[in-house]
Amino acid sequence: MRGAATVAHAGRQDARVVARAGRGHVSGTARPARQAQRSGGATVRTSQFPRRVLPGVASVAYGHPEERLRTMEHPTSLQKIVVLNPKGGSGKSTIATNLAAYYAWRGLTVALMDHDAQGSSTRWLKIRPRHAPAIHGIAAFERKMNVTRAFAWRAPPGTERLIVDTPAAVTALQMPELTMGASAIVVPVLPSDIDIHAASRCIADLLLVARVHRSEKRLVIVANRARRYTKAYSSLMKFLQSLRIPVAAVLRDSQAYVRSAETGLGIHEMRGALLQEDLDTWQPLVDWLEQRSSSLVSYDEAAAEPSEPLPLSPDPKTATVV
Numbered sequence: 524m525r526g527a528a529t530v531a532h533a534g535r536q537d538a539r540v541v542a543r544a545g546r547g548h549v550s551g552t553a554r555p556a557r558q559a560q561r562s563g564g565a566t567v568r569t570s571q572f573p574r575r576v577l578p579g580v581a582s583v584a585y586g587h588p589e590e591r592l593r594t595m596e597h598p599t600s601l602q603k604i605v606v607l608n609p610k611g612g613s614g615k616s617t618i619a620t621n622l623a624a625y626y627a628w629r630g631l632t633v634a635l636m637d638h639d640a641q642g643s644s645t646r647w648l649k650i651r652p653r654h655a656p657a658i659h660g661i662a663a664f665e666r667k668m669n670v671t672r673a674f675a676w677r678a679p680p681g682t683e684r685l686i687v688d689t690p691a692a693v694t695a696l697q698m699p700e701l702t703m704g705a706s707a708i709v710v711p712v713l714p715s716d717i718d719i720h721a722a723s724r725c726i727a728d729l730l731l732v733a734r735v736h737r738s739e740k741r742l743v744i745v746a747n748r749a750r751r752y753t754k755a756y757s758s759l760m761k762f763l764q765s766l767r768i769p770v771a772a773v774l775r776d777s778q779a780y781v782r783s784a785e786t787g788l789g790i791h792e793m794r795g796a797l798l799q800e801d802l803d804t805w806q807p808l809v810d811w812l813e814q815r816s817s818s819l820v821s822y823d824e825a826a827a828e829p830s831e832p833l834p835l836s837p838d839p840k841t842a843t844v845v
Contacts, residue, residue, distance in 0.1 A: 601678065603685045604812065605705045607698070607729075610721035611691035614711045614747040616643040617780050619688035622709075624789020625809060626684040627656035634678045636661040638701070639690040651787030664690070695728035702733050707815050709771075709808075711747040714759040726766060743769050743811060748776040772808035777801050 606619045616639065623635040623644075635658050637644040648660040659679050667675050678685050689701055702708055708729065712722040722744075729735045735742050744763055749756050763770050779790050779801045786793070790801055 601682055601685055602707070602815075603687065603705045604707045604709060605687040605689060605702050606709045606711065607687075607689045607693065607701060608710050608712070608722065608725055609691060609693045610713075610718055610725070613713055613718060613721075614774075615639075615691075616647070616688050617784070618709060618711055618745060618747070618774075619686050620644055620647045621780075621783060621789045621791070621805070622812075623658050623684070623686045624655075624783075625791045625805070626686075627658050628789065628791045630656070631683040632659075632679075632681050633657075633684045633686065634659040634661055634682045636663050636676065636678075636685060636687045638663045639688055640664045641690075644688045647784060647787055649787075650785075655788060655792060695732040698728055698733040702729070702735060706741060707812055708735060708742045709745055710742070711745045712759065712763065713747055714749050714753070714755040716755075716758070719759060719762050723762070723766075726768065737767065740769075741815065743771045743808075745771060745808060746773040749773050750776050769811065771811040772804055772806075774804050775801055 604622060606615045606622070608615055619635065623633050627633045633656075635644055635648060637660065642662065642664065645660055645662050648658060651658065659682070661676060661678070663676050665675070687701065687705070693701065710722065710725060710729075712718055726742075729742060730737070744766070746759055746763060749759065777800075779793065779795075779798055782788075782793065783790055790798055790805070
């Protein structure tokens with residue numbers, strides 16, 4: 524009877540080992556999946572189950588407790604950049620798509636979240652060439668009934684840059700949710716009286732309702748489609764200087780952005796000698812964003828620094844970046 528009970532117990536144990544092996548585990552007492560190799564009197568055990576590498580994890584060992592998790596790295600730091608202006612036609616999608624293309628061109632893992640019901644950024648991703656660096660698209664404007672909004676809006680594991688293209692007509696009450704966790708908020712402004720008025724209201728809502736403090740230094744303005752030596756350009760520069768908020772770039776009114784929208788490429792990925800002037804206008808913005816990603820200033824540290832008005836130069840190539 525004792526021998527029969529031992530055989531039955533061994534059979535049940537082997538069954539448990541097989542069942543657990545299908546889930547990536549090996550029992551600590553019975554190890555049929557391991558083979559012992561004797562070398563110089565020492566026993567070396569190897570597992571037939573491959574190790575799996577997960578995002579943010581350097582090495583994960585499945586099997587015997589001796590091969591438990593060895594190394595766990597910190598998850599890749601995600602930098603969220605929000606392009607926001609309630610005024611329609613201010614160039615949000617143009618800046619968002621070109622920012623995403625720039626970071627993908629640099630070799631980073633990028634996701635582009637599209638909140639605009641028109642789906643301009645999503646359509647740009649669909650026509651993007653296959654040979655271009657991959658950009659993960661998130662159609663946040665789509666309403667899916669079978670998943671939660673947080674699940675639908677999630678960025679893939681390992682994402683390093685999340686670019687958020689916000690819709691037009693964003694209310695002040697929606698701004699806190701859109702800017703939550705953002706390391707940088709880019710506000711594009713066009714050189715017209717209507718756009719200047721809309722931008723002033725947007726900045727006020729960000730400061731008062733969304734609680735984006737100037738001392739946090741994550742709010743930046745981009746003058747878009749600017750034509751130098753015009754009255755509208757001069758009025759825009761005077762207005763932006765009065766805001767005491769950094770103006771990171773002055774982008775030209777260029778046909779390069781039309782080609783970018785038609786080809787699914789960013790201007791940094793396009794070829795042509797005529798692009799150099801447009802690329803130069805982007806450099807202050809990407810430098811400011813890189814400075815933000817490399818050394819984020821805490822609120823307590825930034826609050827101790829005095830806030831000075833930005834000395835703005837009328838030349839876009841020499842615009843001061845803070």
